[in-house]
Amino acid sequence: MEIEDDTPSTGEEAVVVLGVVAAPGQPIGLARKLVDSDLIEHVQTTFPGARWQIEVVEASIVQPPATDAQIVDAARDVLLEHEWDLVVCLTDLPLHVGKRPVVAHANAVHGVAVLSVPALGPTGLRQRARNTVTGLVGQLLGADAEYLREHRKSPSKSPLQHRVRQLGTDVDDEGTAFTARVLTGNLRLLSGMVRANRPWSLALGLSRALTGAIAAGVFALVTADIWLLADTFGWIRLTGVAIGSIIAITATLIIGANLWERGTSRQSRQQIVLFNTVTVITVVLGVAAFYAALFVLATVGALCLVVPQVFGDALGHDPGITDYLEVAWLTCSLATVGGALGAGLETDEAVRDAAYTQHPAESV
Template identity: 50%
Template sequence: MAVGLIAEPDAPMDLARYLAEELEPELRRRHPGLGWRFVVAEEAGAPADVIGAARDRLLDENWDLAIRLTNLPLSEARRPVVAQASAAHSVGVVSVPALGAVNVRRRGLPVVADLVDRVAGMVDEAPDEDDRRRGSRRLRELAEEPGEFRVSRLVTGNITLLAGMIRANRPWRLAIRLTRALTAALAAGAFALVTPDMWLLADAYGGVRLTAIAVVSMLAFTLTLIVGGKLWERARRPGQRRQVALFNITTTVTVVSGVLALYAVLFVLAVLLAFALVVPGLFGASLGHPARFSDYLELAFLTSSLATVGGALGAGLESDDAVHEAAYTYHRAG
């Protein structure tokens, strides 16, 4: 396993040099059968997106994992933390000042060793033996020499790991983190719900066409996030294809799951608001027949699809950093 230790000058660099010598015995104990190679790289200054920058350096240098040692403070839910891990990116970050003023090396060694476990896909606070075995399996997968590569084989051989990585990203929270997309979705849905022309269209389209519109709207939102937010990676060398494919599969399933969750919530809200705001007599008069329960469901269906399209337009206004933060959850470690 090639592990890059990216460090800023002074205290982070001192810790990186120490870790390069002392980490191997601890990691060999945790993951028997794996060899380790540590590369210390100095980078002056801290980028705004620490994890993204570490991921770029990982791909440039052809490492398997990257650990960034920074002087920046880290936080989760506005609380300071020592370290963060992103299993999807194969990257971890340690805030060296959070280790304290004394015994930095002694405290930093177990933190970084735990960080490797988190990066290996073990996102629980206390991973059990099965978690460790799965993490070791993923590390071996990343460390394998390049050979015949098939995405289907990668998926079938790593279903459990992919599920853990996707769960780590918490896709059901994706839309909540995109405030502009969520605002646009709600505005578009409210407009569609109270517009008589939408009532007529919902009644005329039928189930097949409404389903097709729903699929297209969710696909538009998904592509806006992945393409517009630059979430898709390309392998820069043949040896990176496994890791990059695993990352892209995780990203795609995370975004699709998040969009499906958003659509489900919008549909439930549309049903409730349709019955609350659309008067049956007025609704029936517009349709030319008494309003039935199915008519309200069709209206909610179309409303949800239009709201999702509005959300896609709003997502296009989000910054790349906002999309990355929404798509990937960085877990506390250490």
């Protein structure tokens, strides 16, 4: 696979800054040993395309007990503060995906990886940490395990080299031209980020939104005025209502949970464009899955609860399957608006956990 290099030539060497933020004690000691040994050479050899720099910061970014999402958010704040390109956080806290303990998480959307030092075990610590950090960097660049294996066979010909060079190039493009270049140059990365986030699982994590949607749907389904509106709207108006309801719950989730990221640094602008793009795509696809599930439920509910004789009397003609589908469609849209109201009651942590699932590193 060949990728056209659309990274502008600035005459300067591309530099990628990898930040390492480590908690006091064993994590910071291990971080300094890694930097003093061959970590930089190992990363440089594995991911050519730019000159790598590693900066180490000792900090307790969270106070235990802390969730994995809180660690990622805190590490992301440090990344933006120091204007790093990527960050790996070494912590002495345990990490989990669901109820399963893991060694590390890699979140390409945020550019943040978290490594639990105690989970590496008591022996061979430095080598295991070096290999794990290198694998995490690969995942932060947007590569899955299979892609990384292909990359290791021929790093100089891998599309990851283009990604590294682009990440390390400080561009001066402004406005839509910059945004378009970032997006077209990172289509594979974007698709990988969205796929890794599993947006279809978003609805399952939003209990309050689902409760609000069901309540609104039941109310709409047994209301004769809704039957009449569905019968007279036509597909154009029904489509407009559907799109409006999806936009409403998407905006509620993004704004309410403060998922939209802002930044003024030139070094962080590309990451922020990617982050916000993936945020919108993830939430829209998740809400679309939410909408599809509600449509199925509304159709079943209409067929079971709306009596044909009463339905026909309200419409003034014998109802057909099309009439029931129109009622289900409008009911689904109104229920989605009710879900938006419920989504406003969700905690920020619930929305973030649902929208940005943390995944264990494949290399550990």
